[in-house]
Amino acid sequence: MAQKKFIGIDVGGTNIKAALVKNGKILAHLRTPTHAAGGFKSSFDQIRAAVTAYIDQAAGIGIGIAGLIDSRTGVVRYSPNLPGWNNIQLASMLRNEFLKPVKILNDVNAFCLGEWQYGAGKGYNNVFLLTLGTGVGGAAVVEGVPLFGANGFAGELGHSVIHENGPKCPCGNRGCLERYVGARHLVALAQKKMKGTRSSLRKHQELSPRLIAQEAKKGDKTAVAVFEEIGYYVGVGISNIIVLFDPDVIIVSGGVAKAGKVLTDAIKKTVAQRVMGAEFRKFKIIPPRLGDDAGVLGAVYHASK
Amino acid sequence: MAQKKFIGIDVGGTNIKAALVKNGKILAHLRTPTHAAGGFKSSFDQIRAAVTAYIDQAAGIGIGIAGLIDSRTGVVRYSPNLPGWNNIQLASMLRNEFLKPVKILNDVNAFCLGEWQYGAGKGYNNVFLLTLGTGVGGAAVVEGVPLFGANGFAGELGHSVIHENGPKCPCGNRGCLERYVGARHLVALAQKKMKGTRSSLRKHQELSPRLIAQEAKKGDKTAVAVFEEIGYYVGVGISNIIVLFDPDVIIVSGGVAKAGKVLTDAIKKTVAQRVMGAEFRKFKIIPPRLGDDAGVLGAVYHASK
Numbered sequence: 001m002a003q004k005k006f007i008g009i010d011v012g013g014t015n016i017k018a019a020l021v022k023n024g025k026i027l028a029h030l031r032t033p034t035h036a037a038g039g040f041k042s043s044f045d046q047i048r049a050a051v052t053a054y055i056d057q058a059a060g061i062g063i064g065i066a067g068l069i070d071s072r073t074g075v076v077r078y079s080p081n082l083p084g085w086n087n088i089q090l091a092s093m094l095r096n097e098f099l100k101p102v103k104i105l106n107d108v109n110a111f112c113l114g115e116w117q118y119g120a121g122k123g124y125n126n127v128f129l130l131t132l133g134t135g136v137g138g139a140a141v142v143e144g145v146p147l148f149g150a151n152g153f154a155g156e157l158g159h160s161v162i163h164e165n166g167p168k169c170p171c172g173n174r175g176c177l178e179r180y181v182g183a184r185h186l187v188a189l190a191q192k193k194m195k196g197t198r199s200s201l202r203k204h205q206e207l208s209p210r211l212i213a214q215e216a217k218k219g220d221k222t223a224v225a226v227f228e229e230i231g232y233y234v235g236v237g238i239s240n241i242i243v244l245f246d247p248d249v250i251i252v253s254g255g256v257a258k259a260g261k262v263l264t265d266a267i268k269k270t271v272a273q274r275v276m277g278a279e280f281r282k283f284k285i286i287p288p289r290l291g292d293d294a295g296v297l298g299a300v301y302h303a304s305k
Numbered sequence: 306m307a308q309k310k311f312i313g314i315d316v317g318g319t320n321i322k323a324a325l326v327k328n329g330k331i332l333a334h335l336r337t338p339t340h341a342a343g344g345f346k347s348s349f350d351q352i353r354a355a356v357t358a359y360i361d362q363a364a365g366i367g368i369g370i371a372g373l374i375d376s377r378t379g380v381v382r383y384s385p386n387l388p389g390w391n392n393i394q395l396a397s398m399l400r401n402e403f404l405k406p407v408k409i410l411n412d413v414n415a416f417c418l419g420e421w422q423y424g425a426g427k428g429y430n431n432v433f434l435l436t437l438g439t440g441v442g443g444a445a446v447v448e449g450v451p452l453f454g455a456n457g458f459a460g461e462l463g464h465s466v467i468h469e470n471g472p473k474c475p476c477g478n479r480g481c482l483e484r485y486v487g488a489r490h491l492v493a494l495a496q497k498k499m500k501g502t503r504s505s506l507r508k509h510q511e512l513s514p515r516l517i518a519q520e521a522k523k524g525d526k527t528a529v530a531v532f533e534e535i536g537y538y539v540g541v542g543i544s545n546i547i548v549l550f551d552p553d554v555i556i557v558s559g560g561v562a563k564a565g566k567v568l569t570d571a572i573k574k575t576v577a578q579r580v581m582g583a584e585f586r587k588f589k590i591i592p593p594r595l596g597d598d599a600g601v602l603g604a605v606y607h608a609s610k
Contacts, residue, residue, distance in 0.1 A: 068582050077585040126455045138549070142447045142454075149447075149551020150431045151586045156548040159581035163480075164467045164541045171581040173544065175468075236469045239478065243461040244443070244549060246454020276464035276476040277373050280382045281456045 004059035006303050009050055010107060010295030011043070011065040013081025013134075018050035019296040020057060024118045026293060028054065040084035044093075051098055060101040061094060062303030064110025064295045070152040071105040071302075080135070103303045105148070107295055108155065111288075112139035113146055114298030115251055119289035124248040128241050129288070130157050131254035132234065136178040140245055146302070158182070162236045180233040183209050183256060190226045197222050213259035227259050231266020238267060239274040242283060253288040309364035311608050314355055315412060315600030316348070316370040318386025318439075323355035324601040325362060329423045331598060333359065345389035349398075356403055365406040366399060367608025369415025369600045375457040376410040376607075385440070408608045410453070412600055413460065416593075417444035418451055419603030420556055424594035429553040433546050434593070435462050437539065437561035441483040445550055451607070463487070467541045485538040488514050488561060495531045502527050518564035532564050536571020543572060544579040547588060558593040 003023040010017040013036055019029035030053060035042040051061060067079030074091020076082075091102045105113075112121070112129040121127035127141040136158030140147040147154045158178035159171050166175020179185060187207045194201045199222035200215050201207060216223035238250055257263065268285055272278060288294060308328040315322040318341055324334035335358060340347040356366060372384030379396025381387075396407045410418075417426070417434040426432035430449040436442040441463030445452040452459045463483035464476050471480020484490060492512045499506045504527035505520050506512060521528035543555055562568065573590055577583060593599060 068585055070585075078582065124455075126459075142452050143450045145448045145450055147447050147550075150429075150553040150588060151551055153582060153586065154431075154549065154551035156581060159548050160545040161467060161541055161579070162469045164538065172583075173579045173581060176581075233469065236466055240465040240545065241549075243464050244459065244546075245452070246456055246459035248455040274466070274478045276461060276478060276481075277383065277458060278477075280373055280375075281458065283455060 004304070005057050006300040007051060007054045007058045007061045008296030008298075008300035008303070009047060009061070009063045010110060010299060011047060011063060011082070012107060013066060016043075016046050016050060017292065017296055018053065019293070019300075020054040021297060021300040024297060026296070029296070034082075036082050040082075040088065043082055043085075047094070048097070051094060055098050055100065058100065060103070060303045061098070062110070062299035062301070063090065063102070063104045064107040064299040065090070065104060066107045068153050069104055069106045071103065071109070071148050072152055074102065074104050076104070101303065105299065105302050106139065106152070106155075108137035109139040109146065109148065110298035110302065111253060111294040112141060112155075112251075112298065113301045114290055114294035114296075115253075115288050116141045117301050118297055119294060120251050120286050121249055126245065126247040127249055127251065128245055128247040129251040129253060130238070132181060132252065132256035133254040134183045136182060136237075138241070140247070142245065157237055157241065160237065160240065162233060162240070177233065177237040181230050181256070186212065186226065186230055186256060189229060190223065193225055194222045199223065209256045210258070216259060216262045224262055227262040228266045230256070231263045232270050234263070235267040235270025236274065238285065239271050242271065242275050242281070246281070247283060250283065250285045251288050252285060253294075257287065309609070310362050311605040312356060312359045312363045312366045313601030313603075313605035313608070314352060314366070314368045315415060315604060316352060316368060316387070317412060318371060321348075321351050321355060322597065322601055323358065324598075324605075325359040326602060326605040329602060331601070334601070339387075341387055345387075345393065348387055348390075353399070353402070356399060360403050360405065363405065365408070365608045366403070367415075367604035367606070368395065368407070368409045369412040369604040370395070370409060371412045373458050374409055374411045376408065376414070376453050377457060379407065379409050381409070406608065410604065410607050411444065411457070411460075413442035414444040414451065414453065415603035415607065416558065416599040417446060417460075417556075417603065418606045419595055419599035419601075420558075420593050421446045422606050423602055424599060425556050425591050426554055431550065431552040432554055432556065433550055433552040434556040434558060435543070435546075436559035437486060437557065438559040439488045441487060441542075443546070445552070447550065462542055462546065465542065465545065467538060467545070482538065482542040486535050486561070491517065491531065491535055491561060494534060495528065498530055499527045504528065514561045515563070518567075521564060521567045529567055532567040533571045535561070536568045537575050539568070540572040540575025541579065543590065544576050547576065547580050547586070551586070552588060555588065555590045556593050557590060558599075562592065
């Protein structure tokens, strides 16, 4: 049977990406800034418009969306960056309107499935992907099976604890990894470290992970120290992933990961020091390969199963 | 086809248990103290003797064994409680001698498979089992599949970090869960807490987790406080398991878990306070059901697949 075409959509707090996909290839795509501030109706209408663009050619729809997503029942429980999206029966709403199969999943799960099927995780049975950005996300493929978990919420590395008595996290927990390495905390760390130094970071009106990474690449010592510390914390989180999941590959993705070697070296150094039985293990810590396309490709893979 | 009989063996640092099993039922069994101090040859001969007892009736052999076990290749990489067991090709040695199929796996993986197939985890697709004893172990069934991982070492909850800057652990890491709640640390905590009190713990020459649990059940405030603190740390570890694996059930087993309600209440309180999105989740924290038989039953289940 010929491969069918599917619509893949990646709904983030910043952009909505949609693509028509066949056999892992993107035939057409569109991208639009998310109208998150307009509440549920506004961003839902954007998703409908994206579906409408390709629905005539598509056998089904897969949607990756940030937040707590119950992929079994197709319900968006809660999405921190999409105000008003609480207990939204997204899959059945779209299925009723477009009369085609619809599957939804967490956006990081979609990235992971995309990289597993078509990118850096191809050919491996045990893959863990993390995203380092505003938040810290995670998703896993285990023994060749995508891990969703009992409620669909598996892989939330950002809200695993690396310091039981650490600072409070907005999620209600303490000492979550995200509380140390999320973009805001990365910037706050840079602001703290640059005080009283001649760091070139001080020339900038406003700091961002990207700017700090640029200065680190130019050799600014403070910027380098920021990523070394961030890499240390991420390394502790990844060490926990390695002892718990024992993955073949750990894919480190997201905007903050674009800092590259300065970050990755610190991650690898920490992991080498911390993982129990490291001398008996094989694993790789690697960058993603698909860039922005991982989400739509993974969403389509999920929809096509 | 009629169900076949298999030999299941559970090799621990203290005892070796063996059973002849058919369709999840134990037809015959034996138990013998492990001659660990005699080195590899001594404990290996005990395993051979156990196999010999039932081999004429058995279609295959499954062995659960404490340590880093590569279940794909059948190699015992390292076993902390069995001196001399380093890179031992256990499966092929027994296969060559007895000419029947042999599969080996980590003992906690075997407990988990036993409880999943025949005990507290029956009917669930996502199960995490932890053991609280001298050490802290863990194992998972994910999406209906036993999780071994790339090297066979998945589930090592005891060496996941709950405090990135915590006390050193013999494994080389810092702030491992085991470093807080392993039996030795539990006893040390009791010794610290009872100083300058009228605790009935002070009447005992030597403390053990079992004795401390007995005193806690009689209402001794210090003993209760010990298990509340242990339960807090275990609760942090389980919170990490819940956000990462999203299991239907978490089975809390092992000698220390026999403390019962005083420990479980503290675990549940901590988990309720810490797990991100707890209001959207369903999960249960439950005791095991099979007792000592979980290991041999799980080893047989693994061998029969």
